[in-house]
Amino acid sequence: MTPPDLPLDLRPAREGDLIPLARLWALAFPGEPSVANRARQLREGGPYGGLETAWVAERNGRMAGAFRAYDLTLHLFGHPFPTLGLAAVAVHPSFRRMGVGGALCRAALRLGRERGDLLSALYPFRVDYYARLGFTLAGEFHRYRFPPASLPLFPGWERIRMLVPDERIPRIPRFYASLLPRLHGAAHRTPAMWEFLKEEETQVWGLCSRNGEDDDLDGYMVTESHPRRRGRRAELRVRELLVEDADGYRAFLGWLSAQRDQWTEITYDALPGERLQQVLSHPRLPGTGTARGLWFPSATILRGPMLRILRLPDVLARLGFSEGAVLDVRDAEFPENSGRWSGSGEDEPQRMRGRPSEGALPISLVTGLLAEGELPGLPPPAASGFDPAMGIRDFRILDVF
Template sequence: MSETFRPARPDEIDDVARLEAHSFPAPDRGHEWWEDFLLNGPHGGIEALWAAEERGRLVGACQLLWMRQWIGGVAMPVMGLGSVAIAPTHRKRGLATRLLIAGFEHARERGDVGSVLYPFRASFYEGLGYGLAGEAHQYQVPPSLLPDDKQERMRVRMVDGEDDEAAMRAIYREAAQRLQTGQLDRTERNWRQSWKRDDLAAVLYWGESGEAEGYAIVRYRADLPIDRRFIELEERVWLSLPAQRGIYAWLSSLGDQWREVVYRAHPEEGFGDRLSEPRLPLLSAPSWGLWFPSATLLRGPMFRVLDVPGALALRQLAVNCDMTLVLEVDDEQIPENRGPWRVHLDGRRMEVEPYTGGHIDATMRLPVDTLSRIFIGAIAPWQAVAGGLATIDRPAVIQRLDQALAVPKPWMFDRF
């Protein structure tokens, strides 16, 4: 089989766009749309395109986007995998798997320690070492059910002009670095192209000090029939509790115009506790006896460690720790990740080297998709062991390991 995997050339944009249009057919996404997206998309252009060639013909392509993702307070270099397209005549041949494994090596060579994506099918990417790494609780409620606070609501105003946009960016960056895990380190290109659309609007909350402390971006779903229209929250970020109350209160004031708000909450936000009635609309989901449905669980992003020692060396610890582990990783696609590794947790950092003997506190064995989920905070080590996803020969160290690796549940607004 004469396959070649390589960066795409500028003169191949036409061919790649044709592949993408075949793989993701949609009325509003024809050939010209794909050409523009591949060249000028919010997260990358021609420099991110990766191609599969067979006998001189382009038969597959994807985006290996250059990104940085905030994990535990560190912006780590990661490859964002997007737009995986295989020619209709080459499906079910394992081409996508081979294309991506070659892409992993390319990303490792350029310095990426991890990879993030949104899956078309989670099981396919789990087979390539990715683990689910993001949840949201989706509520669909009348605005009047959100808590109102007139004083805080008066501090919310529409985003208008460059100074307001700069305030949004500063809020996002501080929250991504200090309060959250999983958000992308957005570039000027990301900001410029990600939210400035006619169906989107943004508001800022201004604190008593005169500084902006939170923002929200909403989407007007006026494209639907009038009896089904709603407003949906695309993203919200706050640095203070008053900002959180102000944004809730602003949303609660929109009932005269919008019948429903679709709100996607972080799992640790406790949004349902803020609602005066947390039930889903009648008959929208089955109940269980006297239990009632409240929110829909959404799952989306997946994460993969591409470079085990490189990623662990960048990962900050939540608490000071002094422990030495041997880590054995099952990674079918990247043999260099398997180890065994000597991982010394020292203070707030990890030192990683091949294990050649000596004192250790425990040995942990796990597949790379489980390691990836632990790394980004989607699950804790004890959950992996309790669920049979990992083994450790000395369970007594699990509690300390949980404390050291603790971060907020991963959360990402950007889609690609």
């Protein structure tokens, strides 16, 4: 495949690329793992796959760049959407600022479309770089850091018990799968994505079911300990907290509160819909003064990841674009999505006109409205039977790839 705007040859990675790819990614994403370890991880495969997810772009026989195209399934309002997870986009230092990165991303999106992906998701190094390609920031978390004692000692935490590695699979994946249709944005997880549960260092807390079945859970939480070190407080970090209902949620908050004699600080990324500030007695970062006057600095907003619609008619059809509804869309990358779409009452919406009008909505905005459940012409999520866990329909992807 040759992207139209640059003389690049794009091909799937092969065995002989392991070391050159590891070298490229070590240059682009410097950090701990050695080149040999990166190559080994790529050969053995990680949570989102191995060498088969990697693509290489060559220019005159030299490796100019690479990316990974993950095969994800995101659940939006209870419907599964095959999604291209775009990751590890890297351009060799000698080939930068010539348009190679842009060409790689365009080729990746085209690849995703061709293999049937309806959406694409990524974590951006810079937002405007991907906004230009039609992506938009979707969803947000509120990162709270607070002393455990500022949470009430809600009852119910006696139902929470530690799950050692042997007890986690299949209970945690089974609970997650049962909740997935009620989590807007979350990804279907393969066994490889659950590998982290096998690690002794991962701390997993299960909320035993009230139905008394030994094996059933009503929720779980994954935590990480960061002991006191020079210049840092003893911190307990919540990596993942999923529960069936508000009682279970309060049980976990009560449990966190009960840890006050060990930990100075809890870090928790809450969805806006959790309204955590309403239960925190002092929702201010430890050690921070007032920002100005009596204003109150509380959580840091974490925005993202970014999302993009790849196949608009299929997305509309899957969510039930209403008969007679009209949507005028502009997509500079994929003319296939552009134009005036009208709900026909049959499976696929009809394209009334291929060329977008002056006032057509850019695909990035259409994607944002989709994630918020506000896209004109789609039935309100509740009307189509979506029953969000804990009543929270905020968009969230829990996986970081």
